[in-house]
Amino acid sequence: MSEINEYFKIALRNLKTRSLRSWLTILGIVIGIFLVISLLSLSEGIKKAINQQLETMGGDMIMVMPGSEENLMGMMMGGEVLEREDIMAIEKTKGVENVLIMSYRGIVVRYKEEAKMVFLTGLPWDQGLEILEKFQGWSLSEGRWPVPGKREVIVGKQWIIDIFKEKVRVDEEIVMKGRKFKVIGILNSLGNKSDDSNIYLDIGLYQDLTGEKRGSARVAMVKIEEGLSADKVAQDLKESLQKTRKRRFGEDTADFAVVTSEKIMGITNNVLGIIQSAIIFFASIAILVGGIGITNTMFTSIRERTREIGVMKAIGAKNSTVLTIFLIEAGIIGLVGGAGGIILGIICAKIIELYSQANPLFYFSVSVSPGLILFGLTFSLFVGCFAGFLPARQAARLKPVEALRRYE
């Protein structure tokens, strides 16, 4: 074992002697691993946030939105709405027990001297409260539920933490689009910071405030009767909605996304899976380039040190000894690059996370698991050793007499 320590010492000294070249080579790996760690931890964080949100929906809920299921993001952020007739069709569909309509958009809220962009959600307190309380687990930590039609809002838990510099309290007033609203209740945490950062208003007032059409909604959350298949009800809902549109406008192409919570989870996981694959692919290219950098550096180093290798072999070094020394060098480059990449990646991801926390519209937490760090380190070590193997083998196979003769 003590020999390995000596080999480490030799390898480290060699790297130190050519420190600029070593650091530049390490940089190649740093960039690759940095990309992998930062992007994967971000996408994993986004995935977790979405799944967490979907889990709060419950298993026997169906979400109905206008637009194509194929384009989930466009659908969520797009301008299309469910008309009053669409909502009525949903309510009449067999198997539907209760419907909660919702609209949402970003809005600037002023509180005392501060203004912040937050998500405003419009809800019918009279119809929706049961679904919210029973199936979504909403409860108030302070105050009471708003009275429909009154300028009263409830806010998420985050409002008493850090949305504004000064904590918002029950009975305080906030201003949206020049109109005053009274904070009447504060919700217990809904399980994710994004929802906890929202502000909730009666849908009628929401539509007055935003100018959205009365009776319409961005999304309808449907609670189905117990014992029924969510997929079957979803299919019926879709048909019923399409019939309504056709009757009214003669449209054949009207598209509705009628998705169960499981399906949404599947779609988002698929989308994020594709994104993650793309990230891994591009980061792999960066790491490959870094690996080629290591190979190049090692070949150059071996060329410069041919005589040294010859001396080592003359004084008793075995092929495996020379191979080990050079593999250690390449491994150190890979490992240090990996560690640097991980540190930078985490820092970068955390900066983005902090930014997102300062801006409640895009809240999510990065997810840096020990597994990801271990993967980064192992992978970078492997890349280093793999990239250094050919040069190291070449060094190991040098004949002592040839190595000593060269560059004489």
Added chain:
Amino acid sequence: MSGPIIKLENIWKIYQLGKVELPALRGVDLEIAPGGFVSIMGPSGSGKSTLLNMIGALDFPTKGKVYLKGKDISLFSEDELSQLRGRTIGFVFQEFNILPNLTALENVMLPMVFQGVLSEERKKRAEELLISVGLKDRIFHQPAELSAGERQRVAIARAFANDPEMVIADEPTGNLDSITGKKIMEILTDFHQKQGKTIVVVTHDPNIANYSEKIVNIKDGQIIINDKQSAEVL
């Protein structure tokens, strides 16, 4: 020990330069007995470096047999030969060839690392060797901090690290001034006389050859005279 440390038997070494064959050694027979001090002399291109490679078991002949301590080296694997060479033969080179990134002590310990000598033991021996070559105050110095003569002393200490039976020195004074060169030869002679080590020195300097007990002359790849007086002939 009775048999020779190294025995060369009808050694031919032919280098292939493109289509041209260049014989560097032509049917050389030589034995190096234990405890001797031998100089190999010859003009440039005579084949003395090639002969040295054969004696040092650094290279294989094109034809003929090399016996290291009675064993045919062609039967060894590269690793086995490296290990055996590391134990039996020490090398001192004209260019010193000590590793630039290691201290004097670490350089001397290196051959012992390759032989698996325990850490404390190798440190103790390396220190003793460095003291014996007069480098007590330079033990922890890097080669760049040492003079040429000091570097060569480190190389000599390294050559004796594994207590080898034979040390081969290739032009050990070639890059040194005459006073330093003399000191280096005195150190080698000292090892030979006090510890009974076999020394083989390759040189073209008759003054250096004068330290030896036997002179082997080589010309055009052949040993022409093999006795003490041959220095005068060349």
